[in-house]
Amino acid sequence: MASSIVLDSSISAGTGDAADEFELLKTSFVDNGYCEQLKSLNSPKCIILGSTGVGKTAIINQLITITDNSAQIHPDDLSISYINRSSIIKQMEDCGVNLAPVFRFMWQHVFIVELIRLKFNLTTKNSILRLLDRLKARYLTGSSEQQAIQFMEKWGSNFWESVNLRVREITESLEAAVQNSGRIDIPQVGSISGAVTDRQNTELKEHYESIVQTFISEELVKQQKSIIDICINDFFANSNKAYYLLIDDLDKDWAPSDLKNLLLKSLLMALKTIRRIPNTKIIIALREDIKHQLFHETPMPGFQEDKFESLELRLSWSKNQLLNLANLRINASYKEKYTNAEVKANQIFSDFQIEKKSPLDYIISRTRMRPRELILFLNTCIHKARIDNQNNITRNTLIAAEKQYSSKRVQAVHDEWNVVYPCIKAYIELLKRKPMSFSVGRFQQNNITDFMNIMAQHSKAHHDPIGRAIIQGESDLAVSNRKIIRELIKIFYRTGIIGLKTEPELPEMWAYQDEPMVEDVSIDSKTKIYVHPAFFAILGTDKRLSQKISLDGNPKN
Incomplete structure (x- = not known):
């Protein structure tokens, strides 16, 4: 071992938050080969996937440093609060109108404008007018490209302004479409005339859905499609430069939860459309638990997980x-x-x-x-x-x-996980004072009764998947307990608290280096559970050879 050196008050390993370490990362960034994959236009990888603290933001910051033509889009700068404050958007949501196509159009609008801005260095109104003149001279009147010229004329005057204007532009256009349609006269919430009836709600929903369908299927979408085609066939074709848009901090509180989920799904759908533009790449960082929410907690027709797997780059460290x-x-x-x-x-x-x-x-x-x-x-x-x-x-x-x-x-x-599992701290209590490894079969049904009683009374039980399962329960208590135990093991594994050994001849599996989730079929009474050493001290884990114990901690003969 090298000779020890003296510590003092200035020595530190950093903050652990890459957002605060831009300068430090210039000298201490560990290149695991991910940046080259993400930077490469030949690689489909564009969704940086990983748990909290695995290095997603560090990679985004490094990409900003090593790419010449890149721009970062910050969710906080998108004026999402404007959408959230819109009474028309709120009423559409309350009626159950699917706004995903509108938000997908919005994201595509944001991406197109930012890429064109980046490509042509559009920083003033004059620079935008010069580009518009070029388009008019290049494409004859009556050609299909005239739709793109109309797009530039409609939106181009604001290209030089910040990205937050894009969201407001689309939201205001939708609001204008509603206002110009002649709204159905219904009682306002809290008014003297009374509540909205089911029939009125159905009529209003149909009215709004018709507006949304018209909004995203007629002139505006034709214009957007035409500008995408020009980006594909002209603006970015045969370019000797690559252009990157980078998005981080999607896990922050930049929008209310339900709205954020819908916006993120729409973002991923828009990403697949914009990927057709050559010599460009949109790279986003996404947390594992948020991805799970999008695909499993709030499913949406046509939004399938396997369609995005080829785009994902899952981070891991040796x-x-x-x-x-x-x-x-x-x-x-x-x-x-x-x-x-x-x-x-x-x-x-x-x-x-x-x-x-x-x-x-x-x-x-x-x-x-x-x-x-x-x-x-x-x-x-x-x-x-x-x-x-x-x-x-x-x-x-x-x-x-x-x-x-x-x-x-x-x-x-x-x-990291409380949005998905609000009662996860109560789950973890089950692992206190247990050995470092034990079999699933030692989770005896009668020993989980206290836990289930506590969960049934938990203030967040109705918002928690385990809590709901316990409250709803099954008439056959033994069957119900086995299901709860299996679900708990899957959650412990997925969140990195435990590893599993599903077969005697196989090595231990950990979510952060093997499969991120485990299926029911992989778990039986002989499956071995390994508590992660990160939790030994707080759980009081017995680090001696694994004992045959039940869930209540009592040794079994």
Whole structure:
């Protein structure tokens, strides 16, 4: 082991949030080959898929750095609040009108305008007028391209303005279509005249659906199709440059949940249309749990998961890549203040092993192979050593830091998955004081009764899939319990809390490096469960050889 170096208050592995580390990433970005795949126009990969803290934002930031013709679209800049405040949009939603085609048209509009802006450097009204003159001179009156010219004349005057205007343009156009159609006279909510009847609601829905169908199927769509064709056959054809649009932060609170899901589905559908434009690429970062919501929690006709699989690039990390990341981070921190000599991450530790592992190997074994977890664990160790006035990290310091780090992993799981599983913290309680591995068969039906009673009374039970299943229940309690246990195991696996061994001759499976989900058919009473070491400290996991125990923690003979 290299000689230890002295820690001080300025040493850090970073923040763990790539959004705050743009400068640091210039010197400590670990290239796993993903950027080249995403940058390549020959590769279909354009959806960066991964869990929280796996490096999606870091890759987006790196792509901004290494591409010459790129622009980032921030969801917060899209004036989605304007859609949310629209009383007409709200009434359409309340009536059950499918607005997905409108939002798909909107996203295509955003993408087309931003690509044309990027291609022709449209930053002023004069630059837009010059492009319009070029189009008129190139395409004769009466040709099919006249639709594209009409598109430019309708929207072009605002091309130079910021992206948030695009959403307002489409929303205002739809609102105008409704206002010009002659709305059905119905009682307003809260008015003296009373509530809307079912018949009136049906009439209003049919009225709005007719407007939406007209809006997206006539002149406006013809114009958009024509400008897409010109982008394909003229603007971006035979270009010696590539143009990129990058979208991150789709997991943030940029829209109410239901509206955001519909907008994201529409975005993915628009992405497939715009992919036809050569020498361009739209790259988005999407969290695993959000993808699951889109395809499984709120299904939509024609929106099929397998249609997008070829576009997905699922991020994963190896142990050596994480070691490299740790070395780069610690080296950058020391180089900034002290020395140009290379410093390795293992030099901040005193000379010891823990569970027959080096300190860094031990720390990595406590992550779910996510860079953010490595960074946070390292920082917790460094912080603990400073508090204890130590020059480096000792074995006792690491063990104490692990307790703090592990307790935050449960909160991190909740933060990542609570929209899908609002009661996930209650699930995790089932794993407390259990051995590090045990068989599914040890989840005895009678030992889950207390859990089910607690869940039935949980304030969020009706919004939670396990809670709803327990409340609805089956007349055959044994069958119901087995289903609940199986569902819990699938959730624990999917969220990275446990790994599974489905056959004796097969290795352990973990969602972050193998299949992200496991099917019912793969789970039987002999399936082996492995609690992830990241949770050992907070769960009080028994790290001795696995015992034959039931869910209540009592040893079985």
